[in-house]
Amino acid sequence: MTTTKLNEVGQQAQIAAHQLALMATTQKNLALQALATQLLAEESEILAANQLDLATAKANGLRAVMLDRLQLTHARLATMAAGVQQVIQLPDPVGTVINGWQTANGLRIENVRVPLGVIGMIYEARPNVTVDAAALTLKSGNAVILRGGKEAIKTNIALAGALQRGLVAAGLPATAIQLITDTSHETAQALMTATEYVDVLIPRGSAQFIDFVKAHAQVPVIQTGAGNCHVYVDQSADLIMAREIIINAKTQRPSVCNAMEKLVVHQAVAAEFLPRLQQALAPYQVELRGDETALQILPTITPATAADWGTEYNDLILAIKVVPDLSAAIAHINRYSTGHSETIVTKDYQASERFQREIDAAVVYTNASTRFTDGFEFGFGAEIGISTQKLHARGPMGLTALTSNKYHIYGQGQIRE
Structure with missing residues (x-):
């Protein structure tokens, strides 16, 4: 894509963003329904x-696990459309x-939520991001420029086309949702430096991909995604519960960022628990790696x-660390965590509360799978990403995270002395 063409895309996005920012909720909801309807109507294509x-x-x-991330089915497309409707x-x-x-x-001051403006999305082989981003940016009054990876380019063209036709059917400009079809690195880098048009950039992908965007972007970046997620099995854990949580967190969908990557086990239960877990994971063909104690x-x-x-594996690989106590577990997790999602399995209330307080991550669980870190599961309808930083948002990012603020000030002729 030429610089001229990218500038045109940016200018159109700005115009659309101004229109969306002033749009009534009712009109935005009608447009969202049109998007969901069009997705289902164009399922075959x-x-x-x-x-x-x-x-x-x-x-x-x-x-194979990346193919799973890329694949769309009738059920997955229906879920994507349902996510759009939930945003309504x-x-x-x-x-x-x-x-x-x-x-x-006597000045009356109000702090009011406003859209961010034009949001740039750069992402890898994740077609669901195309729809999630479109729905959330539309409802929050933002325009979006999408730049997906080459692996999903035909799917993204089909999805973006359906979404734009939904916009037009609802009387909105198609340029509120634009897809860059040039998947070259040069185009990605051009979008990262488009400070004149793009207000914020949200990358979705591997840790290496996100690091690349952070290193090269001039547009403000919201860091998302990388998930080196841990499950810690405490000495008081219900071991059957722990086994089921681990199987779900590791095997249900290993390619996603909220999948479990590491197991930390208290030494008091390791000898009893690990052989049972190995047997339970065998049908899923999970490769186990361990420290010296786990190897014994x-x-x-x-x-x-x-x-x-x-390492974030995004694969059926699980590394095991055996620790002497809760303090060692917390220290190990905080050292290697990417700040995404961490879980403790325990019956000890005090251990749970300490883990919740001391673990430095966006989402911290007691007795539940890390796989719940998801905008849809949190009731956000969809998510624009899972932020692993502390500014400007953290955790699954829904509608509120796609707004900024401004001050409305009402006076009666006041002047400053």
């Missing part, structure tokens, strides 16, 4: 495009008065290296 992408990806040797039911944050007060000189208990597993503890 969307799934056919996805099959072409899958065939290319298989020919290029894309790993959510309160519109735009125009909400966050707080208000009156100063000593499970001599057939692979020794873990120093690099394992900080």
